[in-house]
Amino acid sequence: MDKLENIGYGDWFRNQVDVGKIAVHEVARVVAVHKDSCVITKGDGDVFAECSGNLLYLSVSPFDLPTTGDWVYANFYDDDSHAIIHGVFPRRTLLKRKTAGKLVDFQLIAANIDVAFIMQSVDDNFNLRRLERYLAMVNESEITPIILVSKCDLVASDEVGEIKKNIMSIAPHITVSAFSNLNGENITAIKSSLLPGKTYCLLGSSGVGKTTLLNSIIGSEQFETKAVSKKQSKGRHTTTSRELVKLENGALLIDTPGMRELGNISIDAGIDETFSEILELAEHCQFRDCNHTYEKGCALLAAIKAGDLDEQRYKNYVKMKNESAFHDMSYSEKRKKDKAFGKMVKSVMKSKKQR
Numbered sequence: 001m002d003k004l005e006n007i008g009y010g011d012w013f014r015n016q017v018d019v020g021k022i023a024v025h026e027v028a029r030v031v032a033v034h035k036d037s038c039v040i041t042k043g044d045g046d047v048f049a050e051c052s053g054n055l056l057y058l059s060v061s062p063f064d065l066p067t068t069g070d071w072v073y074a075n076f077y078d079d080d081s082h083a084i085i086h087g088v089f090p091r092r093t094l095l096k097r098k099t100a101g102k103l104v105d106f107q108l109i110a111a112n113i114d115v116a117f118i119m120q121s122v123d124d125n126f127n128l129r130r131l132e133r134y135l136a137m138v139n140e141s142e143i144t145p146i147i148l149v150s151k152c153d154l155v156a157s158d159e160v161g162e163i164k165k166n167i168m169s170i171a172p173h174i175t176v177s178a179f180s181n182l183n184g185e186n187i188t189a190i191k192s193s194l195l196p197g198k199t200y201c202l203l204g205s206s207g208v209g210k211t212t213l214l215n216s217i218i219g220s221e222q223f224e225t226k227a228v229s230k231k232q233s234k235g236r237h238t239t240t241s242r243e244l245v246k247l248e249n250g251a252l253l254i255d256t257p258g259m260r261e262l263g264n265i266s267i268d269a270g271i272d273e274t275f276s277e278i279l280e281l282a283e284h285c286q287f288r289d290c291n292h293t294y295e296k297g298c299a300l301l302a303a304i305k306a307g308d309l310d311e312q313r314y315k316n317y318v319k320m321k322n323e324s325a326f327h328d329m330s331y332s333e334k335r336k337k338d339k340a341f342g343k344m345v346k347s348v349m350k351s352k353k354q355r
Contacts, residue, residue: 003043004029008112008199008252013071016090025073025086030066030111032243038066040074040083049074049083064088067108068242068254069199093141095201098327110201110242110254115144119204119213121151122163122178128170129316132274134203135171136320140270146175148190150209153180170313171274181212191217196250201242206258214255217247223255267324275317281309292318 007029017027028040028047038049051065059065066072071089076082095109095116118134120126131147138145147167152160160178167176179186194200194217202210211223245253272279278300282290286297292314294301303309 005197006250007041007043007246008197009071010197012092013089013112018073018087021073021087025075028072028074028083028085029244030068030070030072033066033068038085040072040085042076042080045080047076047080047083049085051085055086062106062108063094065108067094067111068244069111069113069201071112093143095137095141095143095203097137109203109256112199113141113143113201113254114198115146115200116141117146117148117200117202119148119150119202119208119210121208122149122155122160123151125205125208126163128166129312130205131167132170132313132316133320135174136267136270136274138203138270139273140267145171146177146193147171148213149176149178150213151180151182152178152185153182169310179213181209181216184216187213187216194247194249194251194253197252199244199252199254201254201256203256204258208258210258211255214245214253217253218245219248268321271317271320271324275313278309278314278317 004027009027009029026042028042028049031039031041031046033039036050038051039046040049041047055065066085066088070091072085073087073089074083074085077084091111093113094111095113096106097109099107116138118131118138120131126149135145149160149163149167155163164176164178177186177190179190181187190213202213204210215221215223242254242256245255247253281299281303282292284299285292285295286299287295290298292298292300300309300314304311304314
């Protein structure tokens with residue numbers, strides 16, 4: 001079991017074990033997920049794997065299938081050269097977002113993450129409103145967030161200090177660190193903060209330096225990076241999939257592709273935690289059913305007028321609340337249709353077998 005412990009298997013997961021499944025399958029962790037396959041490990045090498053037909057047949061949503069960081073039940077064959085996944089463990093944490101575009105569904109980013117490094121760079125990428133979205137997503141998953149400000153070599157130290165001050169104004173209780181992949185500033189401190197057996201992930205837009213940071217931590221150019229566009233100050237997508245990487249000290253780190261869209265579904269708890277001071281202010285509104293738009297006695301509007309609440313932060317809070325509710329309603333309708341269709345398919349298959 002030591003090999004599994006070295007890749008994050010602890011008491012919480014042992015307590016989730018299905019006795020029936022563990023009797024006929026082995027435990028493994030998902031290293032990467034591709035379109036029709038996975039890479040898994042028992043702690044002593046990566047193995048190509050596929051989901052069993054039964055697992056695929058019984059799956060009714062993305063939640064039922066493996067994602068990077070998951071623990072799974074698997075059978076290994078031919079001297080562990082390939083494997084079949086038969087089930088997924090309950091997840092301690094799950095990082096997810098709305099799929100890009102008009103489709104209202106979930107996209108799983110990674111599972112069983114302990115700490116999420118949310119990265120923004122000091123150039124045109126820096127955006128407090130986008131940072132709030134990342135924080136809401138991470139807080140919803142009950143993952144510890146740490147904010148990293150990259151490319152601090154591009155600006156003067158007092159400007160870096162101002163950026164950190166602005167971040168602390170919206171996230172006063174979260175660790176914020178500035179670093180540079182170019183000159184190595186604070187790389188050692190970030191590396192030393194990674195603990196053996198803990199799982200971390202890198203989140204942020206394309207071009208903020210996630211993969212370069214991973215290479216800096218590893219100490220070699222193991223993963224491909226691409227130059228940032230000078231015209232748009234944006235990086236092109238280099239990381240196209242999520243891969244669990246075991247570091248030399250035993251920590252585990254997942255790089256993730258840059259996210260151009262960051263829509264959310266059903267993240268009320270994450271939004272409330274991210275904007276906790278707004279909730280506290282709302283308790284002082286004159287009316288309990290206050291919509292915080294134009295009502296007399298609204299504590300939020302009074303705080304904005306007095307300069308105690310940033311209006312743009314308040315608007316982002318309202319926007320994210322409305323967006324989450326809208327997507328949640330759309331997703332619920334989609335799930336009803338999917339379940340009805342699934343029942344019909346199973347009914348037809350059952351009838352064919354009986355014939």
